[in-house]
Amino acid sequence: MKIRIVAVGKISTILKEAQEHYLQKLRILEIVEVKKQRTKEDEGKKLLEKAKGYIVALDERGREMTSKEFASFLQKHPFITFIIGGADGLSEEVREKSNFLLSLSKFTLQHDIARIVLLEQIYRADQIIKGTPYHRD
Numbered sequence: 001m002k003i004r005i006v007a008v009g010k011i012s013t014i015l016k017e018a019q020e021h022y023l024q025k026l027r028i029l030e031i032v033e034v035k036k037q038r039t040k041e042d043e044g045k046k047l048l049e050k051a052k053g054y055i056v057a058l059d060e061r062g063r064e065m066t067s068k069e070f071a072s073f074l075q076k077h078p079f080i081t082f083i084i085g086g087a088d089g090l091s092e093e094v095r096e097k098s099n100f101l102l103s104l105s106k107f108t109l110q111h112d113i114a115r116i117v118l119l120e121q122i123y124r125a126d127q128i129i130k131g132t133p134y135h136r137d
């Protein structure tokens, strides 16, 4: 299983440490950052250029799932790319070209916060797959 996160811009200083924490634990994961563009349509094209394999766009209007469902979902796809929109959100083209729209909750999250929530859920899913006590329910 290989996972790529494609996002707009560098993560803010206050969240960088959290990102590093999960990157060190998840060797199966890489983050590709594209430069902020003038419009979200241009940004969408740059994000899609970096997407590979099964494409999941993060969108509060997408489908929610439990952490266990997310773990099974990850296991089904050998290469998965998660796309996170910038401050203006995702273009229609990204929504149309993605295989799946995933919601992390009904809240609108700042895009760097969405990145950290996604990282923790990927780590949690990895622990569920490995059967460690990290996830208890």
Ligand SMILES: C[S@@+](CC[C@H](N)C(=O)[O-])C[C@H]1O[C@@H](n2cnc3c(N)ncnc32)[C@H](O)[C@@H]1O
Binding pocket: 057, 058, 059, 060, 061, 083, 084, 085, 086, 087, 088, 089, 090, 102, 103, 104, 105, 106, 107, 108, 109, 110, 111, 114
């Ligand atoms: C600040 S939000 C964009 C809000 C924008 N007004 C919209 O309607 O899409 C930036 C990005 O963070 C991600 N995001 C924010 N909240 C989310 C949520 N609840 N579930 C999934 N992704 C979310 C999405 O990729 C979104 O494009």
